[in-house]
Amino acid sequence: MDSLRLFVKQKRKELKLTQEDLAFNAGVGLRFVRDLEQGKKTLRLDKVNDVLALFGKEVGVVDKARE
Amino acid sequence: MDSLRLFVKQKRKELKLTQEDLAFNAGVGLRFVRDLEQGKKTLRLDKVNDVLALFGKEVGVVDKARE
DNA sequence: TATATTTATACCAGAAAAGGTATAAATATG
DNA sequence: CATATTTATACCTTTTCTGGTATAAATATA
Numbered sequence: 001m002d003s004l005r006l007f008v009k010q011k012r013k014e015l016k017l018t019q020e021d022l023a024f025n026a027g028v029g030l031r032f033v034r035d036l037e038q039g040k041k042t043l044r045l046d047k048v049n050d051v052l053a054l055f056g057k058e059v060g061v062v063d064k065a066r067e
Numbered sequence: 068m069d070s071l072r073l074f075v076k077q078k079r080k081e082l083k084l085t086q087e088d089l090a091f092n093a094g095v096g097l098r099f100v101r102d103l104e105q106g107k108k109t110l111r112l113d114k115v116n117d118v119l120a121l122f123g124k125e126v127g128v129v130d131k132a133r134e
Numbered sequence: 135t136a137t138a139t140t141t142a143t144a145c146c147a148g149a150a151a152a153g154g155t156a157t158a159a160a161t162a163t164g
Numbered sequence: 165c166a167t168a169t170t171t172a173t174a175c176c177t178t179t180t181c182t183g184g185t186a187t188a189a190a191t192a193t194a
Contacts, residue, residue: 007128018170029153034172042151044181045115045126046108052128059112060129061074061119085140096183101142111151111181 003065004048005039011055012037026051070132071115072106078122079104093118 012022019037023030028047036043036051045059052058079089086104090097095114103110103118112126119125 003127020170031153032151035152038172040151041113041116043112044151045110045112047152048112049108053131056131057128058131059126060070061124062127062129064120064123064125087140090183098183099181102182105142107181109181114182 002039005037007055007057008033008051009037022051022054026054069106072104074122074124075100075118076104089118089121093121 008022012019017025019033020030023033026033028050032043032047033051036048049058075089079086084092086100087097090100093100095117099110099114100118103115116125
């Protein structure tokens with residue numbers, strides 16, 4: 001359900017990056033990274049992909065997690 | 068890379084739904100379904116999830132496909 | 135092949151996301 | 165424990181996505 005935000009948060013920590021570092025590297029705004037890690041639902045798909053690309057990942061179709 | 072649009076298009080066909088049916092069932096606009104199946108990159112995440120939910124799926128993190 | 139249905143593309147108005155800045159809260163570090 | 169760094173939240177402007185309508189193109193059907 002919120003695997004996306006958790007994934008980004010964890011991966012970022014692993015690489016010892018601040019939200020600011022991540023935002024800069026991904027080419028998105030700092031505010032966007034914050035919103036993402038905070039679980040905002042209405043993010044733009046391409047921006048999310050910009051962030052995930054840093055980790056060799058992207059957005060895809062997965063089985064829906066039980067709430 | 069465009070597995071998302073292909074997934075939706077295929078699944079919709081399987082269920083013999085028109086784009087209009089799908090839009091109505093998902094509670095999104097017809098234009099959104101069109102954009103999605105046409106591979107628009109800047110869609111809103113929550114709307115994509117609204118569509119995928121019809122198929123028991125959702126957006127998640129997957130390995131990045133080679134271009 | 136003619137007609138009906140479905141899909142694609144363009145234009146527009148309204149809604150809202152993105153990102154900047156500022157500030158408060160939380161966390162890390164000395 | 166004090167200070168510095170990082171993260172969270174709020175406000176504001178600009179940008180643009182959504183979805184409606186209209187039309188053209190493509191596809192299905194008879």
